[in-house]
Amino acid sequence: MTDNTVVTGVLERAPIITRPRVGVALMFLMNGFLIGAWAPKIPEFASRLALSESGLGLMILVFGIGSIVMMPIGGLQIARFGSTTVTRVAALMALPTLLLLSLVGNVWTGAIAIFLFGGLIGAMDVAMNANAVTTEKQMRRSIMSSCHAFWSLGGLIGSASGGLLIAWLGVVGHSLLVSLLAAVMVGIAWPMLLADKPHPEEAKAKVRLPRTPLPWLIGVVALFSMIPEGAVLDWGALYFRNELGASVQLSGLAFGAFSLTMAAMRFAGDLVRDRFGAVRTLRFCTITSMIGLLTAGLANGPVMAMIGFAIAGIGISNMVPIAFSAAGNLPGMAQGIGLSVVTTMGYSGILVAPSAIGFIAEHTGLAAIFIGLPALHLVVLLLSGLARHADRAADPQ
Template identity: 35%
Template sequence: MHSPSRVDEHPVTSDRPAARLATRLAFLVAGFGIACWVPLVPFAKQRLGVDDGVLGMLLLCIGLGSVVAMAVTGVLSARYGSKPIIIAGALGLTAFLPLLTVANTPFTLGIALLAFGASLGSLDVAMNIHAVEVERAEARPLMSGFHALFSVGGFVGSTLMTFLLSVHVDTLASTLLCAALMLGAITIARSRLIETAAKHDGPLFVAPRGIVLLLAALAAITFLVEGALLDWSALLITGKGLVVAAQGGLGYMLFSIAMTAGRFGGDALTARIGDRSMMFWGGLLATAGFVVLLTAPIAPIAMAGFLLIGLGASNIVPVLFRRAGSQRAMPSALAVAAITTTGYAGILAGPAAVGFVANQVGLPGAFWLLAAMLCLVPCCARLVTATRSHADSA
């Protein structure tokens, strides 16, 4: 059986600060774009006059479009480089966001959401591939900082859109303004993105295998944890009587703040201690956070648990993406695509799976299962980082 060779990737440009800026802008646009849609959901439901069941099916279109596009993007990026995919994905977000406010039937909104999700999925994969390339060119950890910008984009996007809607700016006008901001950002990034020449002497598509399967599984677990905290943490702490219903979102808010802060400091810490220690201690800290959360007798201790989970989990995914770029089992573009797709599937399927398990053993029991799964991260840290990279030799 023919074994595919590794992709030989050679950055055409050498302007490292410019490439860093372009990558940060791509992550910022991705987080900003998806966050702009969230405040529009109630308006879409009211405009179409649909029930929660139909709305749920429509929202699933974003995930479906994203997953399909992610699988295709890995192949396209491996052949043509990440630059044109980043530009196309960002332009897609810019174009389709306003359309989400004018689609007046479930069918047309579903098609628009599919396209919006496909744009997001393409951008998500391509920007991570580009981040791997930029990080490799600089030979120092940068991935955590890039991912932090996605979180910042999400915060800015949701805040700006909520503000515009709260002062009674029309939904179409609000999305056009946000689309203009995204267009400006990607215009700045366009000339600064690295152009990659890729050469292949093996098949273009390679099924994930070897270490990439493990990387993808760990990414799925980490993303599953994040999705479960988003959808179920409020019910967990209110169900235990730790906080009142109005304060149920405090836990996820603290988790998000800790994760963003952890990623801003993650590159410097990784450069000091290496990928293996980052994965081991990060996974251990996040698991300990679950133990604190699930055994907390009072709210402040439970909130400390959310902080520990956020800090511990913050740099696990960046390490996994970096390892996807340094492994030799398959072309790095396809490996990054596999990890992104699997991780996103974890976000999509995770909350439903938690609900199913909670129905059998209770919500605390489901969260204990998440903690047990998260234990695999520190347990696999040595295996995942067996191949040395710049993060280990820094």
């Protein structure tokens, strides 16, 4: 009557590499790959539709609106059908959207295409994060940080290869190749994903946005973790060039230093979290990010600022994965609901913050922005105790 996985009453952890872990990592890789492949297509997209800078800005805003609209919808469907089904369906529906963006010929069809692209990528984002939480529970070990590392890797591959492939194959040829490669990733991952059909009581439960403050507070953690990430992404190079006197080539290293350390630490983050616990890891990462942002903001030259951004990348790397893992393990709540709240709040920071930062920077300068951003992390520190819910994935049941 005793299962052979039980030792002295405690369930053993699964091996580090399992089929479900490979499957969900491939989904993260595919999602990041599509996003990365879209980045080098933006100039051609704007030219084809004769968009001004403000027009392109509105289109990118439509992408964000699509994500914000579809993320909660994806979370509700997870509560009904499980994360595996929603991940697969969203991935299949997202596959042709990049090609659609390459074929549209006017502003209205372009707006529809980019809304669908952002929306389906966003819905898939919620679902694959929920599946990663389920896989963490099954394995009894942390995997969320490495999943996000694969997303970063996919984005790097998609963006780095995009320009060369567009020059070689053309815009439509590039989209066809990217869609084919993404389909291969989905096909390999499809049978590996851990199935997680909801329990009968969850399926019958009335689905609504949570009334408890817990997921909203964790959403604040995600939001205040992602705003600095978006600030470095959107304003780091301009800070290097305009305020630190860096060359164009050196300015490109601002986000490069940040993203390199962030990706590297995301691959190591699961081991760190399993060793020290989610709360201590989140606090260490938050303080490290604060030190990095202050170093960058107080820098007297590009080298010091680059070091600061690299330190900030180490810190920010595992803050959001811990918040997502905590959201998926909240007691008494279907994980899709909690995750949809936290992911929507988190990603809205990246979508909304850049314009607000630009407005403030006109009056204060970007150095003051990076000096001020650690104030958001003080809130994360105050709420860091909520990260204890992330450790429930590794606790024996």
